[in-house]
Amino acid sequence: MRDISLHVLDIVMNSIKANATLIEITIIETTSKVSVTIKDNGQGMSEDYVKHVLDPFLTSRTTRKVGLGIPLLYQNVKKTAGEFTIESKLNQGTLVKAVFNKNHIDCIPLGDMEATIITLITLEPKVDFIYRFKTCNEEFVLNTLEMK
Amino acid sequence: MKKSVEELMKIRQETLKKMELRENDAHCRIVVGMGTCGISAGARPCLTAIVDEVNKRGLSNVQIVQTGCVGMCRLEPMFDVIIGDKKYTYVDMTPEKSRQVVVEHIVNNRVIHEYTIGEEEKE
Numbered sequence: 001m002r003d004i005s006l007h008v009l010d011i012v013m014n015s016i017k018a019n020a021t022l023i024e025i026t027i028i029e030t031t032s033k034v035s036v037t038i039k040d041n042g043q044g045m046s047e048d049y050v051k052h053v054l055d056p057f058l059t060s061r062t063t064r065k066v067g068l069g070i071p072l073l074y075q076n077v078k079k080t081a082g083e084f085t086i087e088s089k090l091n092q093g094t095l096v097k098a099v100f101n102k103n104h105i106d107c108i109p110l111g112d113m114e115a116t117i118i119t120l121i122t123l124e125p126k127v128d129f130i131y132r133f134k135t136c137n138e139e140f141v142l143n144t145l146e147m148k
Numbered sequence: 149m150k151k152s153v154e155e156l157m158k159i160r161q162e163t164l165k166k167m168e169l170r171e172n173d174a175h176c177r178i179v180v181g182m183g184t185c186g187i188s189a190g191a192r193p194c195l196t197a198i199v200d201e202v203n204k205r206g207l208s209n210v211q212i213v214q215t216g217c218v219g220m221c222r223l224e225p226m227f228d229v230i231i232g233d234k235k236y237t238y239v240d241m242t243p244e245k246s247r248q249v250v251v252e253h254i255v256n257n258r259v260i261h262e263y264t265i266g267e268e269e270k271e
Contacts, residue, residue: 001188010187017216067217069184119192122199123182123214 003111018042045088080104179228183217189224197243201250
C-alpha cells in the first residue's frame with residue numbers, strides 16, 4: 001500500500017465483510033505520531049483466530065477472511081517502530097489500532113483520507129460511518145448517522 | 149390519523165416491493181474488485197473516476213457495488229460490467245480507461261474488447 005488511507009480502506013472492507021453496521025474511524029495526528037483506530041460492531045473473531053490474524057499464510061489457509069490486509073498494515077507499522085494492536089470479541093466487534101512514528105524515514109504518508117471516506121460512503125449506503133480526524137489544535141467529525 | 153398494525157404492515161410490504169423493483173430496474177451493474185490486491189493496485193482512483201463519470205452523465209440506472217478478491221490479483225484493478233445477462237470483465241484498469249468504459253460501454257453500448265479479460269489473456 002502506498003499510503004495510510006489505502007490501509008484504512010482495506011481494513012474497513014474487513015469490517016464490512018463482517019456485517020458491521022457502524023464503523024468508527026479515528027485518526028489522531030500529533031507532531032511525532034499518526035494513530036489510526038478502526039472500530040466496528042461486526043461479527044468479531046474468536047480468541048484463537050485473533051492470534052493467527054498477523055500470519056498471512058495461516059489465515060489464508062483457513063478461511064481467507066483476513067488474508068494479507070492486516071499483515072501488510074502490520075509490516076508498515078513495524079517499519080516505523082510503531083505499535084499495532086487488534087482486539088476482537090465474537091459477536092461484538094473488532095478494534096484495530098495502528099500507531100505510526102511519523103518522523104521515521106520509512107513512514108508512509110497519510111494519503112487521501114477524503115477519497116477513502118467518500119468511497120466507503122458511496123459503496124456502502126447501508127453502513128454508518130463516524131470519521132474523526134484530530135490534530136493538536138483541530139478536530140473534524142463526520143457522522144453519516146446525522147446526515148441520513 | 150392512527151394506523152393499525154395491519155395497515156402499517158401493508159405499507160411496509162408495498163414499500164419493500166417498490167424498493168425491490170427499483171433495484172431490479174437498475175439496468176447496469178458495475179462490480180469493482182476492492183480486495184487488498186485491488187486497493188493496492190489502484191482500485192480506489194478507478195472507482196472514484198467511475199462514480200464521477202456516472203454522476204456527470206446523470207446515469208440513474210447504473211448500480212455500483214464492490215466485491216472482494218476474485219483470485220486474479222495480477223490483473224487488478226478490475227471491474228465487471230453487467231448489463232442484462234451479459235457480463236464483461238475489464239482488467240488492468242486506470243482512471244482514464246474506466247471513464248472510457250463508462251462512456252463507450254454503458255452510454256454508447258459498444259464493448260471495448262481490447263480492455264476485457266479475454267484479450268488480455270490472449271497475449
